Every structure is written in C-alpha cells, then in structure tokens.
Amino acid sequence: MSQEMDWDQLDMNPRVIAAIRKANIKSMKEILNHSGADLQRLTQLSSMDVHYLLRAVSGVLRKNSVLTALQLFQDTDHRTSQRQKLSLGCPVLDNLLRGGIPLTGITEIAGESSAGKTQIGLQLCLSVQYPYKYGGLGSGAVYICTEDVFPNKRLQQLIEQQPRLRADVPHDVVQKIKFGNGIFVEHAADLDTFQDCVTKRIHVLLARGMVRLVIVDSIAALFRCEFGAKDSVLRAKYLQAFGAKLHSLSSKFRTPIICINQVTDTMDERGGAVQCSPGPTAKSIAPALGITWSNQLFMRLMTSRTSYLEEAIGGAPHHGRGVLRTLSVIFAPHLPQSLCYYTVNLEGVKGIKVETQT
Template identity: 80%
Template sequence: MDWDQLDMNPRVIAAVKRANIKSVKEILHFSGADLQRLTLLSSTDVQYLLETVSGALREKTVFTALQLFQDKNHSTSQRQKLSLGCPVLDSLLQGGIPLTGITEIAGESSAGKTQIGLQLCLSVQHLYKYGGLESGAVYICTEDVFPNKRLQQLIEQQSNLRADVPHNVVQKIKFGNSIFVEHAADLDTFRECITKRVNLLLSRGMVRLVIVDSIAALFRCEFGAEDSVLKARYLQSFGAKLHRLSSKFRIPVICINQVTDTMDERRSAVQSSPGPMAKSVTPALGITWSNQLLMRLMASRMPQAAGDTSHHSGSTLRMLRVVFAPHLPQSFCYYTVNSEGVKGIKVETSNIL
C-alpha cells in the first residue's frame, strides 16, 4: 500500500516521507515518541497517523466466533494450509499442513519421510493460489548430510511435469536459492539454531517453513535411562520454542521422527501397516514429545508379498496415516516415491474405524 492511497492529511504524509519512512507497515514498528522525533509532528498528529495506518491495514476490527469457525472473512485465512505438492495427499489432510503448530512425520527408515520434507521445501515457494506460501524454507539436519542431489532432481522433474503451475513460478523455485540448510548435531547447537539463525530468517521474511530432520537424533546418545526428567525438560523447552516461532510468524513446523519397536502388545502403538500381522512401532521420544504436537503422521513401507505385482511403476508402495489431529479423522492413503517426488495413489481414502 502506497502513502498516496491513504485518506490522510497531505501535511502528515509529507512529514512521513521526509522522515524516509517508505512502508506503511513500517509505521507500526515505531513508538509514538519515535515518530514524533522522526517526523517532527505533534502528538495529536502522530496519534492520528497511527490510527489511520492501523485502520487501513485491517479490514475489520472484530470477528465473531462463528465467522472465525466458518472462515467467511478471507482476511482471517484460517483455512489456509501448506500443500504437500500432491492433490491426493492434500485431500487426506483436508488441504495440507496447518500453518500453526508442530506437525510430526514419523516412520521407519526408507518410509519416505525425508522425501516428503523435500517436497514441502518446493511447495512452500509456490504462489498462495497453488497452495504455497511464496517464501523459502529452512531445513535443519541433525544427523545426515542434506540430500542436495535428490533436491535438484526434484526441481528438474517438477520443472518438466508441473503443467498446472506457470513456468515463471517453477523458475522461481529453480533459481530462487530459497532453501537454507542448517546442521545441528547436538542439543546446544540446535537451541542456538532455532533461537538465533532460524529466528533471523523468519524475521526477515526469507522463510515460512521450518523442517527438523530428525528430532529424535538429538536425544539418541545424550541421555540415559536415569536422565528421563532432564530429557523431558529439554523436549518441553524445544517444543515451546518451536511453538513460539510457529505462532509468531504463522508458519508450519515439520519435525521428522524415528520409531521404535513395541514389545508389549497391550501398549498403545501405531501399526506400520493395516492388518493383524502388521508390525507395531511407536514414534520415539515418548508422551512428553507427543504432547507438543498438533498433528502426527505415520509414514511406512507396505510389505510386498511373493508374486505381488501391485506396485506402481516399479516403486514401492507406501502409506501415510493420520495418527491424531484435532481437525482430521484417523485415516490413511497410499503413495509412491519416484524421480518425480511423492505421489499419492488415486484411490478412495479409507477411514479407520
């Protein structure tokens, strides 16, 4: 919004321009005393300026609970979500990843967790109307080297295959250099990363997605069985910090997690695939970490029976399952991972009874 678009006294606008305040939103970053000093306006004029600017930047001052629930006013953007880059997966999640809160993607090795994370790094850069957030992503690696070659392969494939996205949008992803990679192999480095470097990127508007791959690796060797209380405090602290970043900047936080085998069948566990013979596993880090999450997704590889020819285009069939989420039923869909990325199988999504 330009200054000339505001219905305001020209004398006040001229004073603001002389102070070299270029953005309308920038006004709200200053206190009344600072604006008086910069613009040489009276306190009455400054108050008038602040009220006019704040009124122009919001369409309504009050929303009813029903309006927020129904999301009839688009300025609230309650239903805006980050697309996973696949309509089948988006359908499973009723639009994609929520913009506030921590979403966990748990699963065994080779289930496709990192592949989903990489695809989200590309999806976030698309325009809002294509399910993106028109910004970059920060990818925090805690154990393995960032899979840059795989990312480049996905970029090339999407440049050729995404016919629904304009060419200039794809080029922005390819040449925008909007994925920032951070490495944090221990707890202190991770705390430094999310409180300083990631916070700086978010403050500057350079990223709107944070991915941690993986959260469990930070606690693998740091704590013994006798350190359960200290471990829980660290988990609560990190969860609170990530929640603050998500709420303050309205961004999705994706934490990739590992799983452990469940020995006691009476315990609450997540089966890696449906059926009575399925292997039971549970996400790592326990109930303390589970309480930090908004949504938990479980990724798994489907077991291949002898003579099974149901795999799609030579790719191993996988399953993405909603374990819990406040806005979703427990459900799942199938997907594959190939050179084009993560692609859901177009079959009817099954609800778990």
C-alpha cells in the same frame, strides 16, 4: 519504545516534527501517554495536526495492518485465514490432510528408515515456494539436519522434475521460482547448536520473511546420545522447552514446523507387541521420544512401507511393480484416523488414488 526517538522517520510535516522537538518530547511512549488536549497545549499544534500525529505514531508501532470484521468473517486474507494450508505438492496427499499441512503448530512425520519421510520434507521445501493460489506460501524453507548430510543431489532431481510433478501450475510460474535459492540448510548435531540455530538464525530468517517453513530432520537424533536412562526428567524438560519455542515461532510467523522423527519397537507389560498405526500395515512400532514429545504436537503422521505392490491395488501401469508406502494420520484435532498409499520415484512423492480405500 521509551528510548529517544528519531522523529524524522515519521511521515509528517516538518512543522509538526519541529513542534515535537521544541516540546522536548523524546519518545513515542510519551506521545501515547498524553491526551489530545495535552499534546495541543505542549506543542501548540492544532487539533487536526495532533490527530495526524497520533495516527502516524500508531502506524509505526503497529506491525500488522488492520483487518475489518467482514474480512475476518469471510476468512479471505491469506495472512490470517484458518483454511490456508501448505500443499504437499500432490492432490491425493492433500486430500488426505484436507488441504495440506496447517500453518500453525508442530507436525510430526514419523516412520521407519526408507519409508519416505525425508522425501516428503524435500517436497514441502519446494511446495512452500509456490504462490498462495497454488498451495504454497510464497517464501523459502529452513532444513535443519541433525545427523545426516543434506541430500542435495536428490533435491536437484526434484527441482528438475517440478514442471512434470506440478502440472497444475503454469510452466512460466515454475520457471520463475528459483527453488535452489529458497532453501537454507543448517546443521545441528547437538542440543546447544540446535538451540542457537532456532533462537537466532531461524528467528532472523522468519522475521525477514525469507522463509515460511522449518523442517527438523530428525528431532530424535538430538536426544539419542545426550541423555541416559536416568536423565528422563531432564530430557522431558528439554523437550518441553524446545516444543514451546517451536510453537512460539510457528504462531508468531504462521509458519509450519515439520519435525521428522524415528520410531522404536514397543512392547506391552506382558512383552507382546503393540500395534501403533491403523490399517493393514500396522506394526509394533511407535514414534521416539515418548509421551512428553507427543504432547507438544498438533498433528502426527506416520509413514511406512507395505508388503503390497502398486499393481495389486490398481496402480497405473507406468508406476511399475514397486513397493508401496502409506501415509497415516495418527492424530490431529481436525482429521480422522485415515491413510493413503503413495510412491517415491524420480519425480517425487505421489499419492495413489484407490477406489476401494477405506
């Protein structure tokens, strides 16, 4: 702000611009450091001209528009509303999370292989592109792959099924959204590449408003081969640094950060299994990366396959006899521990409403 200013970018009368240059004022900082009386004396402008000058300079420096106290109280502005959530594209799953994924903070989706973690991530990549009134954020998504090839074929299937899956959205709205163009895929197989991706490319996309969702699939893969058993302290420092950076991006741009994580077996001191998820599907597993990573999270969700069939809990006949999955809330400051059932089919991830659910 202290460097020489191009005054022509100010929306001001040329007479005022000429007076500023004649007074040898070279930066906005100089203007803000002077009182109104000093500016009148230096520029020979009227008090009204100085008033408009100060307002124009403030407008250039201010990045966000001002909100009134009434707007904040009513919580209606989508840029600041604490009630605004990112929909998962399914009313049952949204109901479990009281609206969807919070816009600020890191949300982890952990689970075993084939539990549906990536499917949920892909569905969020499409949901984020819908307008605010339909649970989206009206922008694109960044999907960072750390080990596997991006499932582009599956994404295309989901795009084709959007009119059927999102029956709550008018058909013309769905047709207008260019889903494939709104997803940016990045590959980061090591920590250095990941850091470069987050600090540079992702930051640029967020700053330009091209994306409002970041998905990392998976966060554990970045640390699996980089550190040995003796490097726990160094690994913890990296986890804290990456967590802080992701939190900073999320808070600055009000962007959900979704980290997909793997799970590991857990044992207590006696060698017995520890149940790490609530409900009848509890297993002796826990998300990878330990307590250091857990402390970086705002919300942790666990996905798992169950031994139940859809038909056994009253699933609709057209679902068929398939293995169910569960989505469990492990911890979140605004949610109780709870779970719901869901399936993954051609249309996408769909929750199953169960009357006897506890």
